[in-house]
Amino acid sequence: MPVAKGTSLDPARTRAAILEAATAAFYDHGLDGVGVANLCSRTGVSKETLYRHFGSKQGLIEAVLEARSDKVTRWLRAAADSAGPDPADRLAAVFDALAGWHGEPGFRGCALVNAATQHHEGPARAVAARHLDRRLALLEDIATLAGARDPGVLARQLLMLVSGSTTAADLHPGSEPAARHAREAALTLLAAAVPAR
Amino acid sequence: MPVAKGTSLDPARTRAAILEAATAAFYDHGLDGVGVANLCSRTGVSKETLYRHFGSKQGLIEAVLEARSDKVTRWLRAAADSAGPDPADRLAAVFDALAGWHGEPGFRGCALVNAATQHHEGPARAVAARHLDRRLALLEDIATLAGARDPGVLARQLLMLVSGSTTAADLHPGSEPAARHAREAALTLLAAAVPAR
DNA sequence: ACCTCATCGAACCGATCAGTACCATGTGTG
DNA sequence: CACACATGGTACTGATCGGTTCGATGAGGT
Numbered sequence: 001m002p003v004a005k006g007t008s009l010d011p012a013r014t015r016a017a018i019l020e021a022a023t024a025a026f027y028d029h030g031l032d033g034v035g036v037a038n039l040c041s042r043t044g045v046s047k048e049t050l051y052r053h054f055g056s057k058q059g060l061i062e063a064v065l066e067a068r069s070d071k072v073t074r075w076l077r078a079a080a081d082s083a084g085p086d087p088a089d090r091l092a093a094v095f096d097a098l099a100g101w102h103g104e105p106g107f108r109g110c111a112l113v114n115a116a117t118q119h120h121e122g123p124a125r126a127v128a129a130r131h132l133d134r135r136l137a138l139l140e141d142i143a144t145l146a147g148a149r150d151p152g153v154l155a156r157q158l159l160m161l162v163s164g165s166t167t168a169a170d171l172h173p174g175s176e177p178a179a180r181h182a183r184e185a186a187l188t189l190l191a192a193a194v195p196a197r
Numbered sequence: 198m199p200v201a202k203g204t205s206l207d208p209a210r211t212r213a214a215i216l217e218a219a220t221a222a223f224y225d226h227g228l229d230g231v232g233v234a235n236l237c238s239r240t241g242v243s244k245e246t247l248y249r250h251f252g253s254k255q256g257l258i259e260a261v262l263e264a265r266s267d268k269v270t271r272w273l274r275a276a277a278d279s280a281g282p283d284p285a286d287r288l289a290a291v292f293d294a295l296a297g298w299h300g301e302p303g304f305r306g307c308a309l310v311n312a313a314t315q316h317h318e319g320p321a322r323a324v325a326a327r328h329l330d331r332r333l334a335l336l337e338d339i340a341t342l343a344g345a346r347d348p349g350v351l352a353r354q355l356l357m358l359v360s361g362s363t364t365a366a367d368l369h370p371g372s373e374p375a376a377r378h379a380r381e382a383a384l385t386l387l388a389a390a391v392p393a394r
Numbered sequence: 395a396c397c398t399c400a401t402c403g404a405a406c407c408g409a410t411c412a413g414t415a416c417c418a419t420g421t422g423t424g
Numbered sequence: 425c426a427c428a429c430a431t432g433g434t435a436c437t438g439a440t441c442g443g444t445t446c447g448a449t450g451a452g453g454t
Contacts, residue, residue, distance in 0.1 A: 009421050009430060030315055032229040035411060046432045109314060116368050117311045118227055132369045157382040163364045164357030171313050172329045185354040185386055192385045232441060243402045254442065
């Protein structure tokens with residue numbers, strides 16, 4: 001038997017439960033805004049169990065951010081894939097997905113970026129940098145598919161629109177969703193970056 | 198005599214010194230990363246003096262962010278003004294100024310945005326929102342001057358490039374400065390937003 | 395000379411923090 | 425049944441936190 005089959009006393013399951021609760025708590029209250037004891041009471045887990053699984057609070061933070069980056073990256077790539085082969089459609093789908101995310105109740109910006117701005121040292125910045133690299137790769141795929149003159153440059157410009165719209169949606173009050181304007185800007189940049197027609 | 202003229206025992210001067218040291222410390226280590234006692238030792242000031250001037254740590258944070266927003270807003274507007282009347286020149290000058298800022302040693306992103314992502318409650322978010330409003334107003338002036346179809350929409354798109362390039366410069370490793378790519382994107386969006394030529 | 399006021403330095407408070415240790419409990423496996 | 429193990433609960437440590445208080449010092453204006 002490769003994996004455990006029991007339901008209750010399963011280390012992997014407790015680990016996942018801690019991870020899930022910590023992800024939400026850190027996102028809502030900040031990395032420094034929630035203590036380990038608080039996290040334990042949210043999950044119904046003892047401190048000893050938490051420390052046995054993650055070693056330290058920083059270890060937990062790193063695991064949370066890593067898992068979050070994986071999940072968000074998969075989600076955004078799936079949104080692009082669901083739009084079919086046309087690069088403009090794929091790009092539009094990315095920003096439509098962002099718009100949906102920004103409108104969710106409890107939205108507080110990108111968890112990875114937020115974490116990196118809170119902890120200048122430690123693993124947060126490295127994980128956030130890799131996260132942005134993943135986003136960049138997705139956008140660069142679209143730019144290349146569209147036949148852009150310099151896909152790397154276009155992708156970096158599009159990434160700024162992704163990050164910028166997320167910041168705006170979090171911090172800037174506005175009647176219209178920021179991602180909708182970002183979407184139009186992205187399509188304009190895409191069209192301007194393909195040499196011929 | 199309307200104001201004090203002495204140099205040493207001047208409340209306004211001590212207040213400014215605290216503000217200056219706190220601005221740097223909060224920027225470098227985060228709002229929660231530096232304690233009040235630590236701040237006092239940096240300035241050579243006693244806790245009693247600090248609390249007499251600012252009432253609480255939150256009061257100090259609010260004063261720091263307010264002053265920072267004023268200073269940054271004036272600085273960015275001055276950069277635009279130094280570029281002359283042409284809207285494209287003014288927009289380019291804004292991103293050139295950003296590029297210079299992003300390249301400064303110790304650059305860690307926008308202090309206002311960072312503060313707002315660290316403290317979801319309290320004055321930080323409100324001050325940051327007003328700060329983004331000021332930036333938006335500057336960009337909207339340029340958009341209007343250029344005769345854009347919808348200056349408000351263009352300004353919000355440009356603001357995303359400003360915020361997005363600042364985030365990228367802080368968190369994303371890259372050989373070329375993000376603001377240079379943002380500058381070209383901004384000029385492209387500006388050109389595409391003016392109806393006739 | 396006098397008084398006021400800003401200030402420093404230090405002690406102090408209660409709360410909270412990350413992290414550790416110990417013990418009782420329950421589950422799964424042999 | 426017996427053993428190993430993951431766990432919850434509780435108590436504890438040493439440090440740091442924001443904030444308050446008190447007394448000594450010294451400068452400025454009258």
